[in-house]
Amino acid sequence: MTQHTDFYTRLDTLQQRVAAAKAAVQAAAAESDEQLKQRIDRAQAHLDESAQSARQQLSQVDDSARAKWTQLRADASAKLNDVKANIERRNRQMDAKVAAKDADWAEADSAEALDFADWAVENAELAMLDAIHARAYADKLAKAAGNS
Known part of the structure; x- marks a missing residue:
């Protein structure tokens, strides 16, 4: 299996995990x-x-x-x-105002976590593109060395 294929497999797995997380969050909204x-x-x-x-x-x-x-x-x-x-x-806690502020904080924290996840995906994309380029360059040099 090439490294590229491994990237594709891992991205598919990540996509499935995101779909599962979305389903879990949707289901959680109606839970006790x-x-x-x-x-x-x-x-x-x-x-x-x-x-x-x-x-x-x-x-x-x-x-x-x-x-x-x-x-x-x-x-x-x-x-x-x-x-x-x-x-x-x-x-x-028994105070509704304190509980509401706590909920606001938890929602803001969730938004930050999603921002971090978005950054992590972008970072992973850049790292994979760099790895693909590095491998292509190494293969090109190896081929050139083999032809000389």
């Missing part, structure tokens, strides 16, 4: 508090599995990429801890 908590717990478990997988993959990349991924994962972990703390805090 308990169902939402269960959904959040499942999402947390999935994120933990993804983080473990990423840690295994990090052992195979250079130090610069490893540092970037480590920071991204740390940020994601901190965000998750914030979400759990917010849920616990909400359960203790």
Whole structure:
């Protein structure tokens, strides 16, 4: 399998994950508090599995990429801890105004996460284009060296 094919496969998988996330968010809008908590717990478990997988993959990349991924994962972990703390805090709140402000904050935080996801997709696109160019250039040089 060529690297290009791997890119296509991973992009297809990402597209499926986005569709699943969209469906989950749409379904969550009609769920009870308990169902939402269960959904959040499942999402947390999935994120933990993804983080473990990423840690295994990090052992195979250079130090610069490893540092970037480590920071991204740390940020994601901190965000998750914030979400759990917010849920616990909400359960203790009885004031409607405070709860409304908390909802505003959570919605703004979601918008930031979507902005980050958008940036990550653009960053991945640039990285894949660079990888395709680098491979084509390397192949061109190898072919030229073979012909000389």
